[in-house]
Amino acid sequence: MPEFLSSIPDSPLTTFTILLLVILTIPPIFERIKLPGLVGLLFAGVVFGSDGLGLLDYKSESMSLLADIGKIYLMFVAGLEIDLEDFRKNKNRSLFFGFSTFFVPLVFGTALGLAFNMGLNASILIGSLLASHTLLGYPIVNRLGVAGNEAVVITIGATIFTDIGALLVLAICLSIYGGDFTLASLILQLSSLAIYCAIVLYGFDRAGKEYFRRTGDEESNQFLFVLLAVFLASVGAQLINVDQIVGAFLAGLAVNDVVGNGPVKEKIEFVGSTLFIPCFFVSIGLILKISDFATIFSQDLWLTLGIVITLFLSKFIASLIPKVLFGYSWDQCLTMWSLSLPQVAATLAATLAGVNAGVLSPSVFNGVIVMMLITSVSGPILTSKFARNLFQSEVDTNLIENSNSRSLQLSNNYQHSFINEQYRTVIVSIANPQTEKSLVEMACILAGNETGLVIPLSIVKAHVHMDEPELDFAFHNSNQLINRALQYSKQFSVSVKPIIRIDDDLAEGISRTAKENKGSLIVMGWSPTSTIQARLFGNLIDNVFWSSHCPVAVVKMLDEPTHLRKILVPVKKIDLKTLNAIALGCILAESNQGTITLLHVYDRHLSKNNIENFKNALHLGVQQIAPKTSVTIKTLRYSDPAEAIIHTAHKQNFDLVILRSIRRRTAGGLAVSDVTTEIIKSLTRSVIIFGEPH
CATH class of the missing domain: 3.40.50.620 (HUPs)
Structure with missing residues (x-):
């Protein structure tokens, strides 16, 4: 085994290939055992990291680049998904919760540092490490469809406040430690931040609307424009000494109105959720080294426990305050708490800066690493548990x-x-003789009356050569299905127009036929997701749901x-x-x-x-x-x-x-x-x- 692993070439292409394999296979496995797929990506990072198989290196240029892009993409999509009307309506509550979830951990963390005799400057810096949070649970609330819930909206909005606040405290603490802090430098930092926010929020919005107006339906160029806006904002944030994730979040808010809910937004989210964001989660797992835990638990046990307990307690108290004041439910309160638990991006950057500057000790760094591990795993799990209740009951x-x-x-x-007018043209996909009768009858009922049209559709899978015997056999089966469909529809007073179509892809064939015939509804039979291929890539029903232009009714008839x-x-x-x-x-x-x-x-x-x-x-x-x-x-x-x-x-x-x-x-x-x-x-x-x- 070691010989085999050592024979694998160490190159960016190998790193990318391993990441694709991990992203494709690990999340479905963890979801099968009732754990979030994100936890599986963290686990994969540990397994493939330096303490495991050693196939991925967090410090490599390719891994570092993909991780940074994933981190930026995560915050950008979070800003892009916010309903601006709800955000504006709840901006005061977002600011309040941002202040709450920043100030409470700051006070608790400072008290913890003073209890361990670390000095006031270092203690305040420890408090700022606990004050920020990374939205690791955002893909979960997005998947569950509760990203628009008020508790989620104000938590996402609070992120920008906590991250900016934590990084400003870091800059002040480091300046005080180095003797460079002045009131003028603080005013300069705040002024540059205000100007930067105005440029991104208003400038990018105006530029985006004008570009989209001029380019019309050129979706590829519009997609590239949005990507350019994201990374320009991220680079601009670094120029004023603010973390790049702040710029990404602001860029998401800026282009929110521009992209709307159209195809460009779908492309952006698809690329992020399937590639870059998972790479970021794998990179977090690479940071977590199991070999350091023996030292942590033997020498720094009490400090580590203090950091972890202080974080969990202070974030809970910070979430409890808006619950009491705004009348939120416990599910909303606990969702806010779980979303604000993970400490990764800003926390890691601030901790490394503090250790390198000599303000923080290696013991604090070890404690923060354990805190990152615990919150990175527990945060998404808890979010999945509590946010599901929002979807069910709120x-x-x-x-x-x-x-x-x-x-x-x-x-x-x-x-x-x-x-009488809703479903004039109903496309009914027929493939299974056992369910064909119920599907055709259902389509005829939904088509309504003599003004309705039912199109029984049988798809023949295309071959490279049109004279293949398999193709003739498939046509014979399709003709039998069509003839039976005509018989089943005779008792209903609807028009029937059967179609046999040759297509490379079954789902696309159904969707294209519906579009070409101005279909108003697609009727399909239910088939459970049972194969490994279907679980990884989605089955026929999934793909028709995704690609269709009209409603789809999937029927399981008893x-x-x-x-x-x-x-x-x-x-x-x-x-x-x-x-x-x-x-x-x-x-x-x-x-x-x-x-x-x-x-x-x-x-x-x-x-x-x-x-x-x-x-x-x-x-x-x-x-x-x-x-x-x-x-x-x-x-x-x-x-x-x-x-x-x-x-x-x-x-x-x-x-x-x-x-x-x-x-x-x-x-x-x-x-x-x-x-x-x-x-x-x-x-x-x-x-x-x-x-x-x-």
Whole structure:
């Protein structure tokens, strides 16, 4: 084994190849054992680092470059994902929490340093090390779909305050230690920072809007422009002696309005989440050397424990203050705490600077390394635990209070009969003879009446040579599927236009056919993600969800579509996509003379007044889209939404459950919420997973 490892060439290409292998394989394995994929990347860094296989070196130029890009990208995407309207609305709370999560650890850390007789200057510097934080858990809240929750928004906004504050304290402490500190130097630093922020936030925003206006649909050049803005801001931050991650975060805020939610943003996030950000997490694992722990626990045990305990306690107290003042739930409080726990980027930079300058001792450095290890692992795990509860149970109070006006605003879009006009052209993908009948019947019901068009679609996988016998055999099978589809559709009064298509990619073939025929809905059969290939790259359903221009209904049918009379639709919040999912259920209910029940699961933190407001607004919204359908609104207090939905479906004997899907691409395919996944596995009822384009 050592001989084999020594034979591997030491080159940037080898480093990059190993990183790609790690990013591709390790996160799915850790997610299978109920741990965040980010923890797997940290673990891989330790395994492949100097204390493990020794295949990756943190100090190498290639690794250092990829780690810096990943760190910058992480903060940039965090700024890019912020809803500026929510951010502006909560900017005072962001500043308050930033001050809280900076000042409390600063005081506690200073007290810790004084308790170990380190002197006031060194003690304040130790406090500043605990005051900053790195958003290691951000990809998790982003994946779970709670990045817009107020608790997450103000934590992200607080990051810029804590990092700038920590780095300013570092500069002051080092200047005092070296005898160079003056009031004039502090004023100069603050002035240059203010000018820099104005240039990035306003200058980049104006330049970006003008460039996008001039370039039109040139997405590649627009993508490069955004990347240039990010790295220009990061380099500019270094020029004024501020960490580059501050510049990246400001750049994300600056171009937020420019890129919107279009394809350029998708490209930016895809490149970051699949490549650069994972490289940063691997690099963190490379820093953590297990061989140093023996020395740490034998000589610096009490100082190390003091640093770790002080960090956890002070960050918790800092998160508890806004909970009490602003009335946040415990899940929100604990999410803020877990997001602000990890100490990596700014902390490591400040610690190394303090040790090199002689202000901090090697013992402090060892304690900080242990703190980095513990918080890097525990932070994402805790974030995954608590943020999932936000996704399951938190309801935005402002959304509830404004739901009446939102529903009234939607009425302009639904003045005509929504039920009859929503799905004029339905593409139904047929491949399995066992599920074909139910899929075609479902498509015919959703198409509505004689004005509707159903397109049974069979994809033949392309070959290099068109005279291959396999291709003829595939065409024969497709023709059989099409003939059966025509027979199944005869009992419905819809037009049918069958298509057999040759395509290299099944998902793209379905999406392209839908676009070419102006499809308004794609109907597919459910197939579980069971193979290793599907888990790594996503399956057919994932890829159609991701690429389609129109809504997709994935059907898992246990009974004939014409027998679906009792329909359950879980509702988390009121928006246009939720109403579209409800409308889908209303079409089926009206066609089968059935009923539809809307289930809203809430927890004990929601007041009775908010629940009534939510029900009233939901009722008004339903009236706009399906005034003739028998709809019942049911609210249920339950700690586990998945369990509540499963229990309700079985106890009240519903025929069908309609669930929403989240369209968000990750390195391992499409991210579907844990609630949806658990329901599909446990529910013994027909299910439709309904998803919409971005």
